[in-house]
Amino acid sequence: MQLIQERPDFDFFMRGAxxxxxxxxxxxxxxxxxxxxDRLVEDWxxxxxxxxxxxxxxxxxxxxxxxxLLGCGATQAFxxxxxxxxxxxxxxxxxxxxxAAAARTYNVLASEGRRVVAGFILAG
Numbered sequence: 001m002q003l004i005q006e007r008p009d010f011d012f013f014m015r016g017a018x019x020x021x022x023x024x025x026x027x028x029x030x031x032x033x034x035x036x037x038d039r040l041v042e043d044w045x046x047x048x049x050x051x052x053x054x055x056x057x058x059x060x061x062x063x064x065x066x067x068x069l070l071g072c073g074a075t076q077a078f079x080x081x082x083x084x085x086x087x088x089x090x091x092x093x094x095x096x097x098x099x100a101a102a103a104r105t106y107n108v109l110a111s112e113g114r115r116v117v118a119g120f121i122l123a124g
Contacts, residue, residue, distance in 0.1 A: 010037035014103035019074025052079040054086040065117035071102030
């Protein structure tokens, strides 16, 4: 049996992520970043999802998402209620999960053609 590695039909895909690094396409990242199917924004200045301010979501909103995934590190945590409410007020869903779960979810949604944007918080 011949195995063929298929590349997704979008530009940026996740190969994996944990609390300290992520592999986007073939590139290892060690600082927080934002990813969309057609864009990668490095050095997102967020270090803790529990203190995530609405202003720090602006870079994600600028990419026109229907859904935002927050990869909050190695363990599950949530942003402040006001930050979640601000996202919902814009009609944009906001889900918080571990980086590993966010990487898998991002790939599935992006492969379905959904307009998903993910912010990954890395400890580096």
